[in-house]
Amino acid sequence: MFQHITVLKEEAVDGLAIKPDGIYVDCTLGGAGHSELIASRLGPGGRLIALDQDDWALDNAKVRLAAYMDRVTLVKSNFRYLAKVLKELNLDGVDGVLFDLGVSSPQLDEGERGFSYNHDAPLDMRMDQDGMLTADDIVNTWEEREISRIITNYGEEKFARSIARKIIAAREKAPIATTGELVEVIKTAIPAAARRTGPHPAKRTFQALRIAVNDELGAEEAGLEQTVDVLNPGGRASVITFHSLEDRICKQLFAKFVGKCTCPPDFPMCVCGGGDGKLKLVTRKPIVPSEAELEQNPRARSAKLRVAEKL
Numbered sequence: 001m002f003q004h005i006t007v008l009k010e011e012a013v014d015g016l017a018i019k020p021d022g023i024y025v026d027c028t029l030g031g032a033g034h035s036e037l038i039a040s041r042l043g044p045g046g047r048l049i050a051l052d053q054d055d056w057a058l059d060n061a062k063v064r065l066a067a068y069m070d071r072v073t074l075v076k077s078n079f080r081y082l083a084k085v086l087k088e089l090n091l092d093g094v095d096g097v098l099f100d101l102g103v104s105s106p107q108l109d110e111g112e113r114g115f116s117y118n119h120d121a122p123l124d125m126r127m128d129q130d131g132m133l134t135a136d137d138i139v140n141t142w143e144e145r146e147i148s149r150i151i152t153n154y155g156e157e158k159f160a161r162s163i164a165r166k167i168i169a170a171r172e173k174a175p176i177a178t179t180g181e182l183v184e185v186i187k188t189a190i191p192a193a194a195r196r197t198g199p200h201p202a203k204r205t206f207q208a209l210r211i212a213v214n215d216e217l218g219a220e221e222a223g224l225e226q227t228v229d230v231l232n233p234g235g236r237a238s239v240i241t242f243h244s245l246e247d248r249i250c251k252q253l254f255a256k257f258v259g260k261c262t263c264p265p266d267f268p269m270c271v272c273g274g275g276d277g278k279l280k281l282v283t284r285k286p287i288v289p290s291e292a293e294l295e296q297n298p299r300a301r302s303a304k305l306r307v308a309e310k311l
Contacts, residue, residue, distance in 0.1 A: 006033025
């Protein structure tokens with residue numbers, strides 16, 4: 001059983017406005033916190049489809065959701081295949097879809113997976129252990145220009161070019177085999193003054209590698225696009241993001257499908273129905289964790305929740 005504190009649990013599930021006989025999808029099962037809350041609000045006629053590409057999450061869910069398995073279907077899949085999964089289950093539409101993006105605490109805390117810069121482990125970072133691409137492949141075989149590009153784009157790291165250059169220089173002597181070795185290389189590329197302030201020097205590079213290995217942003221975009229199609233009228237999407245890149249994709253995708261609202265700007269929520277769009281925003285501004293939640297779980301600090309409803 002792994003330990004995972006679910007972020008914005010009540011808020012995200014409340015955002016779905018659960019109907020006891022509705023059909024819901026948790027696209028990111030993870031520690032099953034959101035799934036457990038959704039399942040607890042469903043009646044015997046309701047159904048929850050829970051997706052995850054990590055075998056750990058699926059095994060954990062069988063235990064945690066044991067009381068609700070009469071209304072839960074677990075599927076090993078990436079949410080980029082949402083429409084395909086629903087088609088295979090003979091479902092035409094659903095009443096709500098939840099995304100809790102990013103990496104779960106157990107993946108970070110289990111050192112051997114290679115997600116963490118605080119544990120020395122092989123350079124892996126695959127959420128799906130059957131996936132082909134690993135962080136080792138990127139670090140030891142990709143060109144300097146490509147490594148620099150992903151660290152810039154996915155890590156928003158201003159020393160990306162220097163880090164890429166140091167990686168190439170280090171691997172010419174011997175392959176960079178572990179996360180610990182990579183951390184030491186990254187440290188040499190960042191000026192001492194910058195290392196003394198701000199987050200861990202490897203944080204942004206590790207984020208970038210993880211996103212690249214798992215194509216997280218491509219999967220998010222595909223999953224959200226399909227969500228708009230599979231939602232029934234009145235169905236809702238609740239999306240929790242953990243960094244600016246994820247949040248930007250969600251914000252822009254919702255905006256693409258939202259009609260022009262004609263409500264006065266001082267209205268707290270839209271009441272006009274959003275004109276000619278496919279979606280209306282339930283939250284004008286993202287919901288963020290309360291001070292009480294941050295005290296319990298500092299990792300929630302960057303979380304943002306956006307909710308939209310299908311018209």
